Amino acid sequence: MKCYKCGQILTQTKFCAYCGADVSLYRKIISSSNLLYNEALSAAKERDLTGASELLLRCLRLNKNHIDGRNLLGLVYYEMGEMTKAVEEWSISRALRIEENEAEHFMEELYEGAGRDKIIQGVRKFNTALNYIEQDSYDLATLQIKNVISFNPNFVRGHEVLGLIYASARDYDRARNEFRTVLRIDAGNREARVYLDAVEKMRLTDEELPKKRSHRESVTYTNGNETIIQPLVNHLSAPVSVMLNLAIGVAIGALVVYFLVVPGLKSSITNEANQSVAQANEQLTAQATTTKSLEDEIANLQSQIAAYESSDAKDADTLESYQNLIAYYKAAAEDNETAAMAALEKVDGDLLTGDAKKTYEALSEKLKEEKLSDYYSAGKSALSKKNYATAIENFEAAVEIDEEYKNGDLIYSLAQAYRLNGNTKKAISAYEKVIDLFDGTSIARYSQNYIDSLNKELSDKEDDELEGQDNSNSGTTTSTGSTNEE
Numbered sequence: 001m002k003c004y005k006c007g008q009i010l011t012q013t014k015f016c017a018y019c020g021a022d023v024s025l026y027r028k029i030i031s032s033s034n035l036l037y038n039e040a041l042s043a044a045k046e047r048d049l050t051g052a053s054e055l056l057l058r059c060l061r062l063n064k065n066h067i068d069g070r071n072l073l074g075l076v077y078y079e080m081g082e083m084t085k086a087v088e089e090w091s092i093s094r095a096l097r098i099e100e101n102e103a104e105h106f107m108e109e110l111y112e113g114a115g116r117d118k119i120i121q122g123v124r125k126f127n128t129a130l131n132y133i134e135q136d137s138y139d140l141a142t143l144q145i146k147n148v149i150s151f152n153p154n155f156v157r158g159h160e161v162l163g164l165i166y167a168s169a170r171d172y173d174r175a176r177n178e179f180r181t182v183l184r185i186d187a188g189n190r191e192a193r194v195y196l197d198a199v200e201k202m203r204l205t206d207e208e209l210p211k212k213r214s215h216r217e218s219v220t221y222t223n224g225n226e227t228i229i230q231p232l233v234n235h236l237s238a239p240v241s242v243m244l245n246l247a248i249g250v251a252i253g254a255l256v257v258y259f260l261v262v263p264g265l266k267s268s269i270t271n272e273a274n275q276s277v278a279q280a281n282e283q284l285t286a287q288a289t290t291t292k293s294l295e296d297e298i299a300n301l302q303s304q305i306a307a308y309e310s311s312d313a314k315d316a317d318t319l320e321s322y323q324n325l326i327a328y329y330k331a332a333a334e335d336n337e338t339a340a341m342a343a344l345e346k347v348d349g350d351l352l353t354g355d356a357k358k359t360y361e362a363l364s365e366k367l368k369e370e371k372l373s374d375y376y377s378a379g380k381s382a383l384s385k386k387n388y389a390t391a392i393e394n395f396e397a398a399v400e401i402d403e404e405y406k407n408g409d410l411i412y413s414l415a416q417a418y419r420l421n422g423n424t425k426k427a428i429s430a431y432e433k434v435i436d437l438f439d440g441t442s443i444a445r446y447s448q449n450y451i452d453s454l455n456k457e458l459s460d461k462e463d464d465e466l467e468g469q470d471n472s473n474s475g476t477t478t479s480t481g482s483t484n485e486e
Contacts, residue, residue: 048188081155
């Protein structure tokens with residue numbers, strides 16, 4: 001257990017041995033959090049996913065940095081089919097701790113197996129189904145939910161809503177199957193148990209109704225002293241009756257499809273088409289605007305070159321810088337990013353003047369931000385995968401551009417990569433840089449803790465080396481002494 005204030009490992013005392021903070025209450029909170037996590041783990045093993053999620057939420061309220069608890073909550077959500085909630089928990093976990101965090105592995109497996117687009121599509125379809133239910137379009141809602149469940153079979157909420165739709169239509173067998181499916185996924189789901197009991201009661205009630213009506217299905221009359229009970233006669237023969245019922249059922253089904261499903265599908269297709277057209281128009285408008293802007297810049301630069309060529313003070317390097325700036329805009333207009341960047345790097349901003357200089361400075365700043373972002377992201381990705389050499393290479397390239405990037409997280413991440421790669425002296429130097437640039441911040445305090453720990457390791461290593469040398473010298477002296485005695 002680490003101190004909440006300084007991050008050092010706590011001993012069994014009431015106070016932190018490093019900073020002196022009172023950690024007695026903190027110990028109780030962390031212990032309670034760990035106890036809730038263990039109970040949640042037991043509940044999850046018993047398939048009581050609802051109970052496990054409730055315990056884990058309480059665990060995280062006590063200790064939001066409980067990495068194992070957050071990862072387990074993500075797994076519980078995943079088992080319940082709540083993929084977006086699972087990703088949310090794993091993302092938070094990954095942000096809290098990069099190294100040796102299974103959340104990264106969980107997310108990679110999820111996206112490889114399901115795909116980000118399919119997950120988003122499933123959420124949209126389920127929300128669409130809920131909108132259909134609000135509009136009393138239960139058939140369309142059923143179609144949407146079935147699509148979601150076909151992709152995500154463990155989606156508890158989908159099965160519950162589908163069960164309720166079936167129950168409202170008095171299709172009790174299907175409703176019962178859906179709620180039983182929920183309980184197979186999540187044995188502790190209290191809502192599904194309530195719904196299942198309600199469906200059973202409704203089914204029994206409907207079965208008793210024909211018995212209550214049976215006494216009315218006959219005609220009773222008196223003939224003299226005798227009471228005669230005569231059953232009502234169905235004038236249609238059984239086969240004809242069956243065929244008529246089937247015909248009526250088919251007709252009703254056709255009407256439902258024509259009046260409910262078809263208009264909904266037409267509306268959906270029309271809306272999608274309209275959205276596609278609108279997006280295409282927006283893209284074309286943006287592209288046209290960008291192209292016009294680039295053409296204006298090229299024309300402006302060409303006029304500046306013409307003015308410069310007509311002047312007396314001509315310089316080949318200056319002309320080349322202007323021409324390279326024009327080449328950048330032409331390549332950008334053609335979406336040739338490689339050629340654009342190559343041309344921009346050949347421009348000498350000190351030789352430019354006026355609007356051309358301002359344009360170049362803005363482009364250089366944008367290029368710098370893009371490079372920084374690329375190097376930083378690549379370094380973070382490599383660090384999470386324990387590829388420390390690649391992480392160091394990218395972080396060093398970013399530090400050369402701006403060592404204060406991301407409010408110190410860049411240089412701090414470089415120090416972490418050095419330390420994990422065994423480059424102790426470079427790590428200490430990078431941690432010291434963090435303290436110089438961001439003194440008083442949390443990363444500065446963490447850096448000081450690492451410096452103290454690394455310096456102690458170096459000191460212990462030097463002591464071990466000196467002790468080894470002393471032992472070696474002692475052995476040599478003894479050997480020499482014995483020779484003299486002989």
